[in-house]
Amino acid sequence: MSRFFRGIAICWVALRHGLDGLVLSGFSRPWVRALTRLLTLGRRLDAPRGQRLREALEELGPIFVKFGQVLSTRRDLMPPDIADELALLQDRVPPFDPEVAVATIERSFRKPLEEIFVSFDRTPVASASIAQVHFAVIRDREGQEREVAVKVLRPGMLAAIEKDLALMHMVAGWVSRLSADGKRLKPREVVGEFDNYLHDELDLVREAANAAQLRRNMAGLDLVLIPEVFWDWCHSDVMVMQRMQGVPISQIDTLRDIGVDIPKLARDGVTIFFTQVFRDGFFHADMHPGNIMVSTQPETFGRYISLDFGIVGSLTEVDKEYLAQNFTAFFRRDYKRVAELHVESGWVPADTRVNELEGAIRTVCEPYFDRPLKEISLGMVLLRLFQTSRRFHVEIQPQLVLLQKTLLNIEGLGRQLDPDLDLWSTAKPFLEQWMLEQLGPKRLWNELQAQGPHYAKMLPELPRLLHSYLGRPQQTQSEPIRQLLAEQKRTNRLLQGLLYSGLGFVLGLIVVQLVIRIRVL
Incomplete structure (x- = not known):
C-alpha cells in the first residue's frame, strides 16, 4: 500500500x-x-x-x-x-538546516562541537542529494591545525530511499513478468545493483574507505588528487577529509583564463578513467562535473581533484580482460572478434551466427570512427547497439551497469572540455599497452613471483607423493586390462619424467625468489 x-x-x-x-x-x-x-x-x-x-x-x-x-x-x-x-x-541542491548538521555531528561523536573542531563554518559550501559539506579546522595527532571538509549525511535519507527503491523493485518485477524483453534486460538484478550502491552511499565510513583506496591507487599517477581521510573524525553519518583548493571543472572559462590546458585536461580524464578500470579494477563511478575540480595550487596546478566517493565500481580479472579485448577489437575495427567475444562470454546464445552478429555490429559502429567527439554521440551508439542486442537476445550484465553509466559521464565531461577530443585514439594506446602487460612476459614474470611461495610450500611433499605413486602394488586385472599393462608402464615412466621436470621447475622458482629477496635486503 x-x-x-x-x-x-x-x-x-x-x-x-x-x-x-x-x-x-x-x-x-x-x-x-x-x-x-x-x-x-x-x-x-x-x-x-x-x-x-x-x-x-x-x-x-x-x-x-x-x-x-x-x-x-x-x-x-x-x-x-x-x-x-x-x-x-550537481552541487546546488537546497541545503538543510545547519543546526541539524551540528546536531548530527555532536550525536555521532558524543561531544560538543567545540571539542571536536578548532573552528566550524556553519554555512554549507556544497549541498548534494545525499549530504552537504561544511569547512572546518581540526588539530591532528601531531598538534598541527589542518583545514578540512566535513561531510554530513542528510537526515531521514534511509526512509526516503527505501520507499523509492520498493517502488522500483515492484516495477522491475512487472517488467520481468509482462515484457517480452524482461528476462534479457534483467531489471530485478539491475535494480538490485542500484539498491546496493545507494545503501553504500548512506554509510560515510564506507565512502571514506573508498577514498583511501583510490588515493593509494592513484598515488603514482600525477594526473589526479584524492583528499586525505582523517579517520579519527569519521563516523557513519560524518566524514572528515582534507580540504582541496581548486576550481569546479564546469567553470571552463575560468580554467582557461588561469592558464589550464583544456585539451590536455580532457585527455587526462580519459586516461584516469581507463587506468582505474583496467589497471586497478576499482573506479570512481559518480564522475559528474559537481564531483570534480581542477587544482590551482602551484605544485599540482592543472590536475584533477576527485570528490564524493560514495559510488565506486569494481571489476574482476575476468571482466577486465573481457572488456579490454572488446575495446581493443573495437578500436581495431575487428568486429568479428567482438562478435566471437559475445558468444564466448555467454552474452548471446551459443547458436548465434557470428557472421550475422559481426555484420550488425559493423553497421552500428563503422560510421562513427575517424570523427571528432563533437560529431559522435556515445549515447546514440549505445542506443543503436541496444536495439541490435534485442535481435540477438543479448543479456544485460548487471555488474557492468555502473561502468556504462561512468563511461557516459566521461563522454559528457569530455564533450564539455574539448569537443574535438577523439575518444577512440586517446584510449587505444592505453588499452594496447595494458593488453601487452596482461598477455606478455611481464604478466608471466609477475605470476611466477606470486606463485613461487605456493610451490615452495608444496616442494617437501613431492618426493613422498612421487615414491608412493610409483611404488603402488599392481592389483589383479581382468584380461582386457592386463593387455594394457605395457602401456601403463610407459605412462608411468612418462609421468615420472614429468614429475621430476616439475620438481626442477619448482626448484628454479625457489632460486628466483631467493635472488629477489637477497636483492631487496
Missing part, C-alpha cells in the same frame, strides 16, 4: 509541475495536442520547463536527483535550457 501511495505522489508531483506536458510535447498527433491542452487547463505553469523539471526532481527525492545529475552531462541528448537547469543538481 505504501508503494501505491508513493506512485500516486510521484504522479501528483509530475502533474503539478507540468511534466506531463513536457513528455507529450514531442508528439505531433492532433489528439495528443488536445490532451496536452486539456491537462494544462487551470494550472499556472509560468516557470520555464527546465526549472519545473529540476524542481520536480528535487521534490521527489535523492534517487530522482541522481537521475537528473546523469542527464545534466548529456547536452547532446536534450535541449540546452533543460541541461543548464539540471546542472544545478
